[in-house]
Amino acid sequence: MYIIVVGAGKVGWNLARELLDKGHEVTLIESDRRRYLTVEQELEHNVSYGDASELWVLERAGIQRADMVIAVTGDDEDNMLICQVAREKYLVERIIARVNNPRNRPHFDLLGIKPSVSATDLILRLLEHEVPEYGLVHLLDLQEEQLEIIEMLLGKDSSVTGRRVGDLSMPEGSLLISVLRSGKGFVPTADTVLEEGDEVLAVLDPGKEDDLKALFGPEGNGDGG
Amino acid sequence: MFVLIVGCGRVGSSVARAMLREGHEVSCLDEDPESHARLEVGLEKSWEDLGGHFTVGAGLETEALVAAGIERADAFIASTDGDNTNIVIAQIAQKRYQVPTVIARVLDPLRAEWYQRQGLHTVCPTSVAIDMLEGAVRAGAENGRGSDDPAAAA
Numbered sequence: 001m002y003i004i005v006v007g008a009g010k011v012g013w014n015l016a017r018e019l020l021d022k023g024h025e026v027t028l029i030e031s032d033r034r035r036y037l038t039v040e041q042e043l044e045h046n047v048s049y050g051d052a053s054e055l056w057v058l059e060r061a062g063i064q065r066a067d068m069v070i071a072v073t074g075d076d077e078d079n080m081l082i083c084q085v086a087r088e089k090y091l092v093e094r095i096i097a098r099v100n101n102p103r104n105r106p107h108f109d110l111l112g113i114k115p116s117v118s119a120t121d122l123i124l125r126l127l128e129h130e131v132p133e134y135g136l137v138h139l140l141d142l143q144e145e146q147l148e149i150i151e152m153l154l155g156k157d158s159s160v161t162g163r164r165v166g167d168l169s170m171p172e173g174s175l176l177i178s179v180l181r182s183g184k185g186f187v188p189t190a191d192t193v194l195e196e197g198d199e200v201l202a203v204l205d206p207g208k209e210d211d212l213k214a215l216f217g218p219e220g221n222g223d224g225g
Numbered sequence: 226m227f228v229l230i231v232g233c234g235r236v237g238s239s240v241a242r243a244m245l246r247e248g249h250e251v252s253c254l255d256e257d258p259e260s261h262a263r264l265e266v267g268l269e270k271s272w273e274d275l276g277g278h279f280t281v282g283a284g285l286e287t288e289a290l291v292a293a294g295i296e297r298a299d300a301f302i303a304s305t306d307g308d309n310t311n312i313v314i315a316q317i318a319q320k321r322y323q324v325p326t327v328i329a330r331v332l333d334p335l336r337a338e339w340y341q342r343q344g345l346h347t348v349c350p351t352s353v354a355i356d357m358l359e360g361a362v363r364a365g366a367e368n369g370r371g372s373d374d375p376a377a378a379a
Contacts, residue, residue: 111320
Protein backbone atom coordinates (compact mmCIF):
# COMPACT_ATOMS: atom_id res chain seq x y z
CA MET A 1 0.00 0.00 0.00
CA TYR A 2 1.04 3.60 -0.50
CA ILE A 3 0.47 5.49 2.74
CA ILE A 4 0.91 9.21 3.43
CA VAL A 5 1.50 10.07 7.08
CA VAL A 6 1.19 13.73 8.05
CA GLY A 7 3.04 15.02 11.09
CA ALA A 8 6.46 13.68 12.11
CA GLY A 9 6.01 13.95 15.84
CA LYS A 10 6.55 10.88 18.01
CA VAL A 11 3.38 9.25 16.72
CA GLY A 12 3.99 9.96 13.05
CA TRP A 13 7.66 9.07 13.07
CA ASN A 14 7.18 5.73 14.82
CA LEU A 15 4.16 4.95 12.69
CA ALA A 16 6.09 5.64 9.49
CA ARG A 17 8.95 3.42 10.66
CA GLU A 18 6.60 0.54 11.50
CA LEU A 19 4.78 0.84 8.19
CA LEU A 20 8.07 0.85 6.28
CA ASP A 21 9.16 -2.25 8.20
CA LYS A 22 5.96 -3.96 7.14
CA GLY A 23 6.90 -3.27 3.54
CA HIS A 24 4.57 -0.39 2.74
CA GLU A 25 5.53 2.60 0.65
CA VAL A 26 5.39 5.62 2.94
CA THR A 27 5.72 9.40 2.65
CA LEU A 28 5.89 11.25 5.94
CA ILE A 29 5.17 14.99 5.65
CA GLU A 30 6.49 17.45 8.22
CA SER A 31 6.11 21.23 8.20
CA ASP A 32 8.75 22.12 10.77
CA ARG A 33 12.12 22.43 9.05
CA ARG A 34 14.22 21.37 12.03
CA ARG A 35 12.05 18.41 12.84
CA TYR A 36 12.13 17.41 9.19
CA LEU A 37 15.94 17.48 9.12
CA THR A 38 16.11 15.29 12.24
CA VAL A 39 13.69 12.69 10.92
CA GLU A 40 15.24 12.80 7.45
CA GLN A 41 18.52 11.45 8.83
CA GLU A 42 16.77 8.17 9.50
CA LEU A 43 13.92 7.98 7.00
CA GLU A 44 15.77 9.74 4.15
CA HIS A 45 13.63 10.06 1.01
CA ASN A 46 10.55 8.75 2.81
CA VAL A 47 10.10 12.08 4.55
CA SER A 48 9.03 15.24 2.79
CA TYR A 49 9.14 18.86 3.97
CA GLY A 50 6.03 21.03 3.70
CA ASP A 51 2.68 22.07 5.14
CA ALA A 52 0.33 19.26 4.19
CA SER A 53 -2.72 21.49 4.45
CA GLU A 54 -1.39 23.16 1.29
CA LEU A 55 -2.93 21.16 -1.53
CA TRP A 56 0.16 21.31 -3.74
CA VAL A 57 2.22 19.73 -0.97
CA LEU A 58 -0.19 16.80 -0.87
CA GLU A 59 -0.11 16.56 -4.66
CA ARG A 60 3.68 16.63 -4.70
CA ALA A 61 3.60 13.70 -2.26
CA GLY A 62 1.44 11.82 -4.76
CA ILE A 63 -1.87 11.90 -2.91
CA GLN A 64 -3.69 10.98 -6.12
CA ARG A 65 -2.33 7.46 -5.90
CA ALA A 66 -2.35 7.10 -2.10
CA ASP A 67 -4.27 4.18 -0.63
CA MET A 68 -4.36 5.73 2.79
CA VAL A 69 -3.80 9.09 4.49
CA ILE A 70 -3.08 9.24 8.21
CA ALA A 71 -3.13 12.71 9.81
CA VAL A 72 -1.43 12.72 13.20
CA THR A 73 -0.31 16.31 13.69
CA GLY A 74 -0.77 18.01 17.04
CA ASP A 75 -3.43 20.27 15.58
CA ASP A 76 -7.00 18.97 15.30
CA GLU A 77 -8.06 21.50 12.67
CA ASP A 78 -5.14 20.48 10.47
CA ASN A 79 -5.96 16.79 10.88
CA MET A 80 -9.61 17.41 10.03
CA LEU A 81 -8.84 19.48 6.97
CA ILE A 82 -6.19 17.11 5.61
CA CYS A 83 -8.47 14.10 5.99
CA GLN A 84 -11.46 15.91 4.52
CA VAL A 85 -9.49 17.02 1.48
CA ALA A 86 -7.88 13.58 1.10
CA ARG A 87 -11.21 11.83 0.99
CA GLU A 88 -13.42 14.34 -0.79
CA LYS A 89 -11.02 15.98 -3.23
CA TYR A 90 -8.49 13.24 -3.90
CA LEU A 91 -10.87 10.29 -3.27
CA VAL A 92 -8.43 8.49 -0.98
CA GLU A 93 -10.25 5.38 0.19
CA ARG A 94 -8.95 5.13 3.73
CA ILE A 95 -8.21 7.89 6.18
CA ILE A 96 -7.28 7.89 9.84
CA ALA A 97 -7.26 11.07 11.93
CA ARG A 98 -5.73 11.72 15.29
CA VAL A 99 -7.88 13.59 17.80
CA ASN A 100 -5.72 15.60 20.19
CA ASN A 101 -8.51 17.08 22.28
CA PRO A 102 -11.28 14.51 22.87
CA ARG A 103 -13.79 17.35 23.03
CA ASN A 104 -13.20 17.88 19.33
CA ARG A 105 -14.41 14.39 18.45
CA PRO A 106 -17.96 15.57 17.61
CA HIS A 107 -16.42 17.91 15.00
CA PHE A 108 -14.57 15.00 13.37
CA ASP A 109 -17.85 13.06 13.31
CA LEU A 110 -19.75 16.05 11.91
CA LEU A 111 -17.33 16.33 9.00
CA GLY A 112 -17.53 12.57 8.43
CA ILE A 113 -13.89 11.96 9.36
CA LYS A 114 -13.75 8.35 10.51
CA PRO A 115 -12.03 6.59 12.04
CA SER A 116 -10.55 9.08 14.42
CA VAL A 117 -8.24 8.02 17.22
CA SER A 118 -7.79 9.81 20.51
CA ALA A 119 -5.02 8.65 22.83
CA THR A 120 -6.69 10.46 25.72
CA ASP A 121 -9.95 8.59 25.12
CA LEU A 122 -8.15 5.27 24.87
CA ILE A 123 -6.32 5.85 28.13
CA LEU A 124 -9.51 6.99 29.84
CA ARG A 125 -11.28 3.84 28.70
CA LEU A 126 -8.40 1.70 29.95
CA LEU A 127 -8.44 3.59 33.21
CA GLU A 128 -12.11 2.89 33.71
CA HIS A 129 -11.47 -0.74 32.96
CA GLU A 130 -8.48 -1.02 35.26
CA VAL A 131 -9.50 1.26 38.11
CA PRO A 132 -13.24 1.13 38.32
CA GLU A 133 -15.53 2.38 41.03
CA TYR A 134 -16.34 0.21 44.04
CA GLY A 135 -12.94 -1.45 43.75
CA LEU A 136 -14.11 -3.78 41.00
CA VAL A 137 -10.97 -5.37 39.55
CA HIS A 138 -10.69 -7.60 36.52
CA LEU A 139 -8.72 -10.69 37.44
CA LEU A 140 -9.23 -12.57 34.23
CA ASP A 141 -10.82 -11.89 30.87
CA LEU A 142 -11.48 -14.95 28.76
CA GLN A 143 -12.42 -13.24 25.54
CA GLU A 144 -12.84 -16.38 23.46
CA GLU A 145 -14.90 -18.07 26.16
CA GLN A 146 -16.88 -14.88 26.88
CA LEU A 147 -16.27 -15.04 30.63
CA GLU A 148 -14.74 -12.67 33.15
CA ILE A 149 -13.62 -13.13 36.70
CA ILE A 150 -13.73 -10.02 38.83
CA GLU A 151 -12.92 -9.12 42.40
CA MET A 152 -14.77 -6.63 44.56
CA LEU A 153 -13.91 -5.21 47.94
CA LEU A 154 -16.95 -4.75 50.14
CA GLY A 155 -16.68 -1.33 51.73
CA LYS A 156 -18.46 0.10 54.71
CA ASP A 157 -21.15 1.52 52.47
CA SER A 158 -21.78 -1.67 50.52
CA SER A 159 -25.41 -2.65 50.66
CA VAL A 160 -24.69 -6.39 50.89
CA THR A 161 -22.64 -6.50 54.10
CA GLY A 162 -24.45 -8.39 56.81
CA ARG A 163 -26.58 -10.30 54.33
CA ARG A 164 -26.74 -14.01 53.57
CA VAL A 165 -25.37 -15.02 50.21
CA GLY A 166 -28.51 -17.09 49.66
CA ASP A 167 -30.63 -13.96 50.01
CA LEU A 168 -28.83 -12.05 47.27
CA SER A 169 -30.44 -12.19 43.90
CA MET A 170 -27.34 -12.31 41.76
CA PRO A 171 -27.83 -10.99 38.22
CA GLU A 172 -28.37 -13.70 35.63
CA GLY A 173 -25.07 -14.74 34.14
CA SER A 174 -23.06 -14.17 37.31
CA LEU A 175 -21.94 -16.38 40.16
CA LEU A 176 -20.19 -15.70 43.45
CA ILE A 177 -17.31 -18.17 43.55
CA SER A 178 -15.11 -17.20 46.45
CA VAL A 179 -14.77 -14.96 49.49
CA LEU A 180 -11.42 -13.77 50.83
CA ARG A 181 -11.63 -12.86 54.52
CA SER A 182 -8.70 -12.07 56.81
CA GLY A 183 -6.26 -13.42 54.27
CA LYS A 184 -8.05 -16.72 53.75
CA GLY A 185 -10.28 -17.76 50.91
CA PHE A 186 -13.31 -20.03 51.01
CA VAL A 187 -16.21 -20.97 48.79
CA PRO A 188 -19.34 -19.36 50.18
CA THR A 189 -22.51 -21.29 50.88
CA ALA A 190 -26.01 -19.91 50.91
CA ASP A 191 -25.61 -19.33 54.67
CA THR A 192 -22.37 -17.34 54.42
CA VAL A 193 -22.94 -13.82 55.77
CA LEU A 194 -20.91 -11.18 53.96
CA GLU A 195 -18.83 -8.80 56.07
CA GLU A 196 -17.23 -5.44 55.58
CA GLY A 197 -13.72 -5.91 54.21
CA ASP A 198 -14.55 -9.15 52.41
CA GLU A 199 -13.13 -9.51 48.95
CA VAL A 200 -15.54 -11.42 46.80
CA LEU A 201 -14.72 -13.12 43.52
CA ALA A 202 -17.36 -13.59 40.90
CA VAL A 203 -17.47 -15.15 37.49
CA LEU A 204 -19.75 -13.41 35.01
CA ASP A 205 -20.73 -12.97 31.41
CA PRO A 206 -19.16 -9.91 29.77
CA GLY A 207 -21.31 -6.84 30.21
CA LYS A 208 -22.70 -7.83 33.61
CA GLU A 209 -20.33 -5.58 35.55
CA ASP A 210 -22.81 -2.75 35.92
CA ASP A 211 -25.45 -5.10 37.29
CA LEU A 212 -23.00 -6.41 39.86
CA LYS A 213 -21.88 -2.91 40.76
CA ALA A 214 -25.51 -1.95 41.29
CA LEU A 215 -25.97 -4.93 43.57
CA PHE A 216 -22.81 -4.55 45.66
CA GLY A 217 -22.36 -0.79 45.65
CA PRO A 218 -23.63 1.72 48.21
CA GLU A 219 -26.78 2.40 46.22
CA GLY A 220 -27.56 -1.28 45.75
CA ASN A 221 -30.44 -2.99 47.47
CA GLY A 222 -29.00 -6.48 47.36
CA ASP A 223 -31.79 -7.58 45.11
CA GLY A 224 -29.96 -7.70 41.82
CA GLY A 225 -30.02 -5.57 38.75
CA MET B 226 -29.49 40.76 12.06
CA PHE B 227 -27.32 38.97 14.61
CA VAL B 228 -23.72 38.63 13.43
CA LEU B 229 -21.18 36.35 15.11
CA ILE B 230 -17.54 36.98 14.31
CA VAL B 231 -14.90 34.46 15.39
CA GLY B 232 -11.39 35.88 15.34
CA CYS B 233 -11.14 39.48 16.34
CA GLY B 234 -7.95 40.59 14.63
CA ARG B 235 -7.62 43.55 12.27
CA VAL B 236 -10.16 42.13 9.84
CA GLY B 237 -12.64 40.75 12.35
CA SER B 238 -12.68 43.85 14.53
CA SER B 239 -13.15 46.20 11.56
CA VAL B 240 -16.05 44.17 10.21
CA ALA B 241 -17.51 44.01 13.73
CA ARG B 242 -17.44 47.81 14.13
CA ALA B 243 -18.93 48.35 10.69
CA MET B 244 -21.79 45.92 11.34
CA LEU B 245 -22.52 47.47 14.72
CA ARG B 246 -22.51 50.96 13.19
CA GLU B 247 -25.05 49.76 10.64
CA GLY B 248 -27.37 48.78 13.45
CA HIS B 249 -26.80 45.01 13.61
CA GLU B 250 -26.33 43.07 16.80
CA VAL B 251 -22.71 41.91 16.88
CA SER B 252 -20.98 39.27 18.98
CA CYS B 253 -17.23 38.59 18.83
CA LEU B 254 -15.39 35.49 19.98
CA ASP B 255 -11.61 35.41 20.41
CA GLU B 256 -9.13 33.34 22.40
CA ASP B 257 -7.21 36.43 23.39
CA PRO B 258 -8.89 38.71 25.97
CA GLU B 259 -6.63 41.53 24.76
CA SER B 260 -8.32 41.58 21.37
CA HIS B 261 -11.26 43.34 23.06
CA ALA B 262 -9.15 46.52 23.06
CA ARG B 263 -8.80 46.31 19.28
CA LEU B 264 -12.58 46.40 18.95
CA GLU B 265 -12.75 49.75 20.69
CA VAL B 266 -10.19 51.51 18.50
CA GLY B 267 -11.77 54.75 17.33
CA LEU B 268 -14.93 54.31 19.40
CA GLU B 269 -16.04 57.00 21.86
CA LYS B 270 -17.79 54.53 24.16
CA SER B 271 -16.98 50.99 25.22
CA TRP B 272 -17.90 48.11 22.93
CA GLU B 273 -20.48 46.88 25.43
CA ASP B 274 -22.01 50.33 25.94
CA LEU B 275 -22.58 50.46 22.19
CA GLY B 276 -24.42 47.15 22.41
CA GLY B 277 -21.67 44.78 21.29
CA HIS B 278 -20.91 41.40 22.85
CA PHE B 279 -17.49 39.88 23.45
CA THR B 280 -16.68 36.33 24.55
CA VAL B 281 -13.27 34.85 25.31
CA GLY B 282 -12.83 31.35 23.95
CA ALA B 283 -11.66 29.20 21.06
CA GLY B 284 -13.77 28.87 17.94
CA LEU B 285 -13.64 25.10 18.15
CA GLU B 286 -15.10 24.98 21.67
CA THR B 287 -18.79 24.22 21.55
CA GLU B 288 -19.43 25.98 24.88
CA ALA B 289 -17.72 29.14 23.64
CA LEU B 290 -19.67 29.17 20.39
CA VAL B 291 -22.95 28.72 22.25
CA ALA B 292 -22.03 31.38 24.81
CA ALA B 293 -21.28 33.76 21.94
CA GLY B 294 -24.76 33.07 20.54
CA ILE B 295 -24.19 30.79 17.55
CA GLU B 296 -27.61 29.20 18.00
CA ARG B 297 -29.37 32.44 17.09
CA ALA B 298 -26.80 33.84 14.64
CA ASP B 299 -28.04 35.00 11.23
CA ALA B 300 -24.51 35.43 9.94
CA PHE B 301 -21.22 33.81 10.93
CA ILE B 302 -17.78 35.10 9.96
CA ALA B 303 -14.68 32.94 10.56
CA SER B 304 -11.72 35.32 10.57
CA THR B 305 -9.13 33.78 12.87
CA ASP B 306 -5.49 33.73 11.77
CA GLY B 307 -5.72 30.03 10.84
CA ASP B 308 -7.09 28.91 7.47
CA ASN B 309 -7.86 25.41 8.68
CA THR B 310 -9.54 26.71 11.82
CA ASN B 311 -11.72 29.01 9.73
CA ILE B 312 -12.66 26.24 7.31
CA VAL B 313 -13.54 23.83 10.11
CA ILE B 314 -15.54 26.23 12.29
CA ALA B 315 -17.40 27.62 9.28
CA GLN B 316 -18.52 24.09 8.44
CA ILE B 317 -19.60 23.59 12.06
CA ALA B 318 -21.68 26.79 11.85
CA GLN B 319 -23.17 25.61 8.57
CA LYS B 320 -23.80 21.94 9.26
CA ARG B 321 -24.40 21.78 12.97
CA TYR B 322 -26.02 25.14 13.73
CA GLN B 323 -27.57 25.84 10.31
CA VAL B 324 -26.48 29.49 10.34
CA PRO B 325 -27.99 30.98 7.14
CA THR B 326 -24.98 33.04 6.09
CA VAL B 327 -21.51 31.62 6.74
CA ILE B 328 -18.29 33.17 5.46
CA ALA B 329 -14.74 31.93 6.01
CA ARG B 330 -11.61 33.94 5.44
CA VAL B 331 -9.03 31.69 3.80
CA LEU B 332 -5.62 33.09 2.88
CA ASP B 333 -4.55 30.15 0.73
CA PRO B 334 -6.13 30.57 -2.74
CA LEU B 335 -6.11 26.83 -3.49
CA ARG B 336 -7.99 25.87 -0.34
CA ALA B 337 -10.32 28.85 -0.72
CA GLU B 338 -11.21 27.86 -4.25
CA TRP B 339 -11.82 24.19 -3.51
CA TYR B 340 -13.98 24.81 -0.44
CA GLN B 341 -15.90 27.48 -2.35
CA ARG B 342 -16.77 24.80 -4.88
CA GLN B 343 -17.93 22.53 -2.05
CA GLY B 344 -20.51 25.12 -1.07
CA LEU B 345 -18.65 27.04 1.59
CA HIS B 346 -18.53 30.80 1.05
CA THR B 347 -14.84 31.68 1.25
CA VAL B 348 -13.18 35.08 0.95
CA CYS B 349 -9.53 35.01 -0.07
CA PRO B 350 -7.62 38.24 0.62
CA THR B 351 -4.56 36.79 -1.10
CA SER B 352 -6.38 36.42 -4.42
CA VAL B 353 -7.66 39.96 -4.09
CA ALA B 354 -4.14 41.22 -3.43
CA ILE B 355 -2.77 39.27 -6.39
CA ASP B 356 -5.41 40.75 -8.70
CA MET B 357 -4.73 44.27 -7.46
CA LEU B 358 -0.98 43.90 -7.81
CA GLU B 359 -1.27 42.50 -11.32
CA GLY B 360 -3.68 45.29 -12.27
CA ALA B 361 -1.38 47.94 -10.86
CA VAL B 362 1.62 46.55 -12.73
CA ARG B 363 -0.34 46.39 -16.00
CA ALA B 364 -1.51 49.99 -15.58
CA GLY B 365 2.09 51.01 -14.98
CA ALA B 366 3.30 49.07 -18.02
CA GLU B 367 0.98 51.07 -20.30
CA ASN B 368 2.73 54.24 -19.24
CA GLY B 369 6.21 52.84 -19.46
CA ARG B 370 9.08 55.24 -19.16
CA GLY B 371 8.11 58.43 -20.94
CA SER B 372 10.37 60.02 -23.58
CA ASP B 373 10.79 62.91 -21.15
CA ASP B 374 12.62 60.48 -18.91
CA PRO B 375 16.33 61.33 -19.30
CA ALA B 376 17.38 57.80 -18.28
CA ALA B 377 15.32 56.28 -21.11
CA ALA B 378 16.62 58.78 -23.66
CA ALA B 379 20.21 57.97 -22.80
